[in-house]
Amino acid sequence: MSRIGRKPINIPVGVDVAIDGSVVTVKGPKGTLTQSFNPVITIQKEGEEILVTRPDDQKESRSLHGLTRTLVQNMVLGVTEGFSKTLDVQGVGYRVQKQGKDLVMNLGYSHQVIVSENEDIKIEAPNQNTIVISGIDKQKVGQFAAEVREKRPPEPYKGKGIRYQGEYVRHKEGKAGKGAKG
Known part of the structure; x- marks a missing residue:
């Protein structure tokens, strides 16, 4: 059983x-x-x-x-109670802000990335480096959080990008880490 x-x-x-x-x-x-x-x-x-x-x-x-x-x-x-996911935005010049029902994100692209909330999902931006996604359906909250994270996933060299709160991103050494010949 x-x-x-x-x-x-x-x-x-x-x-x-x-x-x-x-x-x-x-x-x-x-x-x-x-x-x-x-x-x-x-x-x-x-x-x-x-x-x-x-x-x-x-x-x-x-x-x-x-x-x-x-x-x-x-x-x-x-x-x-509802469900919520918290995302952290890390990177120089990366920031988010809420404008009406839209989340406007500056993620190092030449343009702003805009994501709108829908009837099931509420978006909050308590500060310029945090996104809180909440709703009553756990599956929809998780899917929406994954779609927002996909806009700029964390990269392993500098750690810049959008990550879940508490997520660990393993850092890699760059080209110089191999050992210099010469």
């Missing part, structure tokens, strides 16, 4: 969960999330808990068991 899959999911106060076959809808103070799951896995609401069960020990069922439970848990956490 999956250790993660068999844990019940507690439903906090103020959260409404509706299960219609394999479609789960979670409403909470921050918004509403709806997602459909594989019909092999059974999702039931019992009192103030959600239970995820599998019919057999087939490989596919075992794989989906823990995944389904984690996705439902993330939906419940998203509508109550």
